[in-house]
Amino acid sequence: MEKTLTLFTAYNQSNYPLIGHGKRNAQVLKEAFANIDDSLDGDTYGSGKVIEQFQDRMAKLLGKEAAVFFPSGTMAQQIALRIWSDEKGSRKIGYHPLSHLEIHEEDGPKELHHLEPLLLADENRPVLLRDLHGLPEDISAVLLELPQREIGGQLPEYEELEAMSAYCRERGIKLHLDGARLLEVLPYYGKSAAEVCALFDSVYISVYKGIGGIAGAVLAGDKSFIKQSKIWKRRHGGDLISLYPYIVVADYYLKQRLPRMERYYRDAVELAGLYRTSDALRVRPEVPVSNMFHVHSDLKKEQLEAAFIQVSQETGVGLVSTIREHKAGGVYFEVSIGDRYADAPKAKLEEAFRLLNEWLKGEASEDPK
Amino acid sequence: MEKTLTLFTAYNQSNYPLIGHGKRNAQVLKEAFANIDDSLDGDTYGSGKVIEQFQDRMAKLLGKEAAVFFPSGTMAQQIALRIWSDEKGSRKIGYHPLSHLEIHEEDGPKELHHLEPLLLADENRPVLLRDLHGLPEDISAVLLELPQREIGGQLPEYEELEAMSAYCRERGIKLHLDGARLLEVLPYYGKSAAEVCALFDSVYISVYKGIGGIAGAVLAGDKSFIKQSKIWKRRHGGDLISLYPYIVVADYYLKQRLPRMERYYRDAVELAGLYRTSDALRVRPEVPVSNMFHVHSDLKKEQLEAAFIQVSQETGVGLVSTIREHKAGGVYFEVSIGDRYADAPKAKLEEAFRLLNEWLKGEASEDPK
Known part of the structure; x- marks a missing residue:
């Protein structure tokens, strides 16, 4: 593993990034406008x-x-x-x-x-x-x-x-x-x-x-x-x-994703379950009630980042791109589920969490809290 | 001429609308994004x-x-x-x-x-x-x-x-x-x-x-x-x-139009000169100092609208889409020049103003102020 690879980069290069719908890049706009007639008045x-x-x-x-x-x-x-x-x-x-x-x-x-x-x-x-x-x-x-x-x-x-x-x-x-x-x-x-x-x-x-x-x-x-x-x-x-660039895009994705909210919620519940298999992590709320949850840990930011980079390198699964210090102590990150989660094969996910838990156990025994 | 045709419609249907760059419709956005790579990060x-x-x-x-x-x-x-x-x-x-x-x-x-x-x-x-x-x-x-x-x-x-x-x-x-x-x-x-x-x-x-x-x-x-x-x-x-929809578009048209500001100004001076040939209209400022000017008149709104509709029907020249009452009395409209003006053939413009002046003289003699 390269010393200089950041979690942010590792996540963005991973085959199966699990968060949200994807990057908010030009494609998001161009896809929504692809079938909009040129003559649509703003x-x-x-x-x-x-x-x-x-x-x-x-x-x-x-x-x-x-x-x-x-x-x-x-x-x-x-x-x-x-x-x-x-x-x-x-x-x-x-x-x-x-x-x-x-x-x-x-x-x-x-x-x-x-x-x-x-x-x-x-x-x-x-x-x-x-x-x-x-x-x-x-x-x-x-x-x-x-x-x-x-x-x-x-x-x-x-x-x-x-x-x-x-x-x-x-x-x-x-x-x-x-x-x-x-x-x-x-x-x-x-x-x-x-x-x-x-x-x-x-x-x-x-x-x-x-x-x-x-x-x-x-x-x-x-x-x-x-x-x-x-x-x-x-x-x-x-x-x-004119606000139409935002409105046309909102309208396009609302139609697509409103029927998927149930799936995002179920996926969040599933993924939270995988995170709960690790002793070093605490999921909040323990069982999600929406498409999102937070994961807290007493490990150091660098330890968790190294573990997530390792997971993405070995399994292609990008768990999260950013880990933050919590003002009450420890670190945490936010998981919110969108379209992307469904693209990750279940076997890859299980492999990722098996690897993560092994790594974190090692970390915990080396550097007990 | 149909009784129900409004100036707004007549202007928008005219072959040579003289104001601005054109409608702020979906095409404006799509053209600016046509050569933008999908992967451009917002x-x-x-x-x-x-x-x-x-x-x-x-x-x-x-x-x-x-x-x-x-x-x-x-x-x-x-x-x-x-x-x-x-x-x-x-x-x-x-x-x-x-x-x-x-x-x-x-x-x-x-x-x-x-x-x-x-x-x-x-x-x-x-x-x-x-x-x-x-x-x-x-x-x-x-x-x-x-x-x-x-x-x-x-x-x-x-x-x-x-x-x-x-x-x-x-x-x-x-x-x-x-x-x-x-x-x-x-x-x-x-x-x-x-x-x-x-x-x-x-x-x-x-x-x-x-x-x-x-x-x-x-x-x-x-x-x-x-x-x-x-x-x-x-x-x-x-x-x-994300503000990128507006920024990409601004960047695209700035590059195109910054070098044209001189032309818009010269065109405004030219068009103001044509408006000054009418006794029933007053141009303000008399000689434009930018791409814009206002035209005032003591005629009634309906008279001027009828004249402009007539001009657009007979010559294809759309002078303006909206005439407003001025709080100090009389009516006025705003002219601002962009890309469109250059598309109107000079002969058409001269014909339009010849016709306009004849019509307005008739109005003035029928209903003197």
């Missing part, structure tokens, strides 16, 4: 068939009156919470301490909208009904992320979700769904998107995660909410003259 | 060759240390002014009363950034040095739009621009260039983009006007300014996971 500042038809389709899928396409979820969600905040006249909103809004947006919600987040639950589990008890009366909205990405994609049970929805509705607290990966949890819940969304006043979903588009997001809600969101979209600089 | 949250190389090229073109690609100019410019405002600790900024920020952004600059605009000059002319005299000492920045789009694309003379730049620099007022159409004014000024940009602390240009991309903008300035702008870009929800 959208213009939110108008035009290409954007309106897609928005209508998404509103229907999500069971809401209306939907609007946004360049990003960051923009869509800040705007949703701002609208609810203005409606109630209070900047207080509630979300999980590891919400995208709290840790990935450079404080946009605070700097641009002066939102005052109350952090619900602790960092290791999703928000539950008991976290809503004792919220101040003047809280405008609560955001729930399904599944909670930063903790491996955990979910509250559906009954808990219904109870939280009822609780908020009784108290006039708007409930917003961070459904970046909503479609990916439907097989576990055994519900339609519209059934889940009916528990929420506003809903965001991403078009480039399970769907595998290039970028973009959809915000859905009632007509008055969506009308306001379009004004804020313009204020944010998100009302682009 | 950008990821602002990183990757495709975005970094384009940004470097734009920084060089504009003579600035660094540049960043934005999904929209609305976002880029609010952020530029916010950075200068934070630096000085004052929300006061100055711009023209018909600036994009004042009339097309749903008050985003005020609602999101609490900027306090001082409106410079009157609505009928561009900002001049005398408008800067008497600005409050604590003004953070002045934005100049070159050319001033809403008044037909007027420009200050270059010496006036140099004087404004020197004035602001002496007083610690940051000067920001709204250069949505900067490349389009260079032939008139006889300057390079870098020479004009050297007069400004920060610069925005659009990639879908003269360049004819699908959407997007570039913000340029010194390294520290650009570093801050990237943080704000994320806050705004503009740091998309």
Whole structure:
């Protein structure tokens, strides 16, 4: 094995990379446009068939009156919470301490909208009904992320979700769904998107995660909410003259992959089972409830990287491209399943994990923790 | 002539439509990607060759240390002014009363950034040095739009621009260039983009006007300014996971059309000359200083529409697709020249204007103003 080979390179050169749908390269766009007629008119500042038809389709899928396409979820969600905040006249909103809004947006919600987040639950589990008890009366909205990405994609049970929805509705607290990966949890819940969304006043979903588009997001809600969101979209600089490159791509892959969400979920459960065969690794959640999970370890980053490089060299299986240090100690990596997993022969997978476990046992005995 | 034919339809069906480069349809994207290899990696949250190389090229073109690609100019410019405002600790900024920020952004600059605009000059002319005299000492920045789009694309003379730049620099007022159409004014000024940009602390240009991309903008300035702008870009929800569809397209058409800016300008001067042959129309500015101008008239909207439909039916020349009421009275339309104008045979153009002038004389005698 070359000393200089990085895990990232080893993963990208492997025969059977297991994560996601593949690279977000030019091919992704060109395939989606291959059967699009040259004369298809682009959208213009939110108008035009290409954007309106897609928005209508998404509103229907999500069971809401209306939907609007946004360049990003960051923009869509800040705007949703701002609208609810203005409606109630209070900047207080509630979300999980590891919400995208709290840790990935450079404080946009605070700097641009002066939102005052109350952090619900602790960092290791999703928000539950008991976290809503004792919220101040003047809280405008609560955001729930399904599944909670930063903790491996955990979910509250559906009954808990219904109870939280009822609780908020009784108290006039708007409930917003961070459904970046909503479609990916439907097989576990055994519900339609519209059934889940009916528990929420506003809903965001991403078009480039399970769907595998290039970028973009959809915000859905009632007509008055969506009308306001379009004004804020313009204020944010998100009302682009043309969004059709993202929309055509989202539409193409949504049709292809919506029926595959069940398979991605089953595949994640299977792969998590393989990871659980290793004593040196901990899967979180232990049994996935969507197409994703996290794997934690007390091994050193370099040890795990060396093991994964070895596995990819000897079996062709690319387990993951990136391993991160966890702020609570140890290391972890994220597994999210898309089209690629099904291409890896089962025998290769078993071989990969046999080899991995042997290697990790060796590591553990050389360098006990 | 069918009673139901609208000017918009007549224009779009005409053999020689004179405005711009053509429709922003799927072909625009497909042509730009035709020679792009499938394996071209997309950008990821602002990183990757495709975005970094384009940004470097734009920084060089504009003579600035660094540049960043934005999904929209609305976002880029609010952020530029916010950075200068934070630096000085004052929300006061100055711009023209018909600036994009004042009339097309749903008050985003005020609602999101609490900027306090001082409106410079009157609505009928561009900002001049005398408008800067008497600005409050604590003004953070002045934005100049070159050319001033809403008044037909007027420009200050270059010496006036140099004087404004020197004035602001002496007083610690940051000067920001709204250069949505900067490349389009260079032939008139006889300057390079870098020479004009050297007069400004920060610069925005659009990639879908003269360049004819699908959407997007570039913000340029010194390294520290650009570093801050990237943080704000994320806050705004503009740091998309992938912007490559817009970047590849912008790059493709920039290479093609940058050398044609001189021609677009000359064509605009020629076409404005043809419009000036009509007594019923007023061209503004009388002689264009870029690829654009406005045409005003005291005729009724319907009269002018009927005339233009007639011209397109009889000569195949599509003059313009939309005529607007002007808030100061009368009607007007915008002419901006791109690739299409050169496709119209001169004889057809002369025939079109002969016919137009006859028709308009008839209208004027039937319904004198």
